[in-house]
Amino acid sequence: MFESFNFDQSRTAIIVSLQLPSISNQDCKLSCEELTLLAKTLGVTISEVFVQKRRSAEPGYYIGKGKLEQIKEFVIANKIETVFFDNELTGIQARNLEKYLGIPIFGRTEIILNIFQKRARTNEAKLQVQLASLEYMLPRLKNRWDHFSRVQGGIGLRGGEGEKQLELDRRMIKEQIKRIKIKLNKVDVQMKNRRKRRKEHNLISLVGYTNAGKTSLLNKLTRQKQLAQNMLFSTIDSNIKKVYIDPGLTILLNDTVGFINKLPHGLVASFRSTLDEIKSSKLILHVIDASSPYIQTQIQSVNQVLEEIEVHDIPIARVFNKMDKIDHEHLDIQTNINEEDLLVSAHTGAGLESLKDKIKEHFLILSEIN
Numbered sequence: 001m002f003e004s005f006n007f008d009q010s011r012t013a014i015i016v017s018l019q020l021p022s023i024s025n026q027d028c029k030l031s032c033e034e035l036t037l038l039a040k041t042l043g044v045t046i047s048e049v050f051v052q053k054r055r056s057a058e059p060g061y062y063i064g065k066g067k068l069e070q071i072k073e074f075v076i077a078n079k080i081e082t083v084f085f086d087n088e089l090t091g092i093q094a095r096n097l098e099k100y101l102g103i104p105i106f107g108r109t110e111i112i113l114n115i116f117q118k119r120a121r122t123n124e125a126k127l128q129v130q131l132a133s134l135e136y137m138l139p140r141l142k143n144r145w146d147h148f149s150r151v152q153g154g155i156g157l158r159g160g161e162g163e164k165q166l167e168l169d170r171r172m173i174k175e176q177i178k179r180i181k182i183k184l185n186k187v188d189v190q191m192k193n194r195r196k197r198r199k200e201h202n203l204i205s206l207v208g209y210t211n212a213g214k215t216s217l218l219n220k221l222t223r224q225k226q227l228a229q230n231m232l233f234s235t236i237d238s239n240i241k242k243v244y245i246d247p248g249l250t251i252l253l254n255d256t257v258g259f260i261n262k263l264p265h266g267l268v269a270s271f272r273s274t275l276d277e278i279k280s281s282k283l284i285l286h287v288i289d290a291s292s293p294y295i296q297t298q299i300q301s302v303n304q305v306l307e308e309i310e311v312h313d314i315p316i317a318r319v320f321n322k323m324d325k326i327d328h329e330h331l332d333i334q335t336n337i338n339e340e341d342l343l344v345s346a347h348t349g350a351g352l353e354s355l356k357d358k359i360k361e362h363f364l365i366l367s368e369i370n
């Protein structure tokens with residue numbers, strides 16, 4: 001899907017976002033800021049963000065004509081090479097926009113899929129991302145065909161020739177999807193067995209919004225050095241490590257892929273088996289970036305994913321991280337902190353003893369029940 005555009009060279013882009021009446025200014029701003037960070041992850045610099053408020057999307061071009069003209073002027077004047085839409089476009093809209101603006105257009109899902117493709121390390125994660133990309137691409141093939149043949153440097157196929165090629169491509173993608181699903185099923189069986197064995201262990205999962213500090217916490221608790229970066233989606237593969245809590249208690253700590261608002265649906269589905277790991281845990285630590293100005297929205301989107309993957313029966317403890325950047329009172333105003341919540345800093349180590357105590361207490365209660 002992405003062969004047509006090489007993100008690896010540094011590029012300049014703009015973001016365009018359509019703000020429908022149901023979206024608050026705050027959420028729209030968060031989403032655009034996130035997309036700017038996602039772009040940065042790909043080495044793309046965002047020169048400008050265009051937001052249009054509209055009642056509904058324009059069927060042909062997604063945004064209104066006036067805004068579109070303004071964008072075109074900007075694109076030409078500033079030699080912009082690509083446009084990132086913060087929304088999902090239909091194939092027709094993407095094609096029309098590309099024709100009108102003369103540069104490639106990418107939607108939020110394509111950008112996230114691209115980052116996942118680059119980051120996936122394990123065989124399973126690679127297969128999952130491939131599957132999500134192919135499933136995303138399949139229904140969009142027809143309308144994107146013009147674009148792909150053009151950008152890939154082809155002369156552009158004419159009429160029947162294009163249709164024939166399209167049919168071949170479609171069949172090829174379906175075949176690929178089938179093959180990947182078979183491979184994933186095999187991996188899934190292995191994972192299920194491994195999970196069964198883990199069930200007998202004390203597995204705890206770190207979940208949370210991307211960039212909350214999950215990997216940093218794991219590193220601090222295990223004194224390991226996994227990649228923790230100020231970047232969205234630095235962790236794609238689950239990563240399980242042993243943590244020694246006290247002489248009688250060693251736990252397995254599972255670092256997971258970060259969640260994000262508007263996480264592409266197909267991606268959640270193909271990461272189901274990774275997320276299933278969370279289901280085998282005896283405790284979930286919901287890691288929250290206490291210093292984020294969007295703390296409420298981030299907490300809500302994580303809760304939503306947790307609901308989607310149905311983990312109702314597992315206790316969840318909220319861990320407010322990055323407390324070194326912010327004071328308690330300020331946090332209290334932002335969100336309702338209660339006594340059960342843990343306030344920590346993966347950087348300074350503050351609060352980690354209370355976190356360990358909480359874990360100890362949890363397993364003590366569990367052992368009393370059993």
Ligand SMILES: Nc1nc2c(ncn2[C@@H]2O[C@H](COP(=O)(O)OP(=O)(O)OP(=O)(O)O)[C@@H](O)[C@H]2O)c(=O)[nH]1
Pocket residue numbers: 208209210211212213214215216217227228229230231232233234235236256257258259321322323324325344345346347348
């Ligand atoms: N000031 C401060 N920064 C932190 C703390 N914990 C993590 N960070 C920073 O936050 C950024 C993200 O940290 P990660 O540990 O990679 O976050 P993550 O939740 O694993 O992110 P993903 O893997 O992308 O989901 C890094 O730049 C960390 O250095 C903290 O306690 N205090």
Ligand SMILES: [Mg+2]
Pocket residue numbers: 214215216227228234235255256
């Ligand atoms: Mg991480």
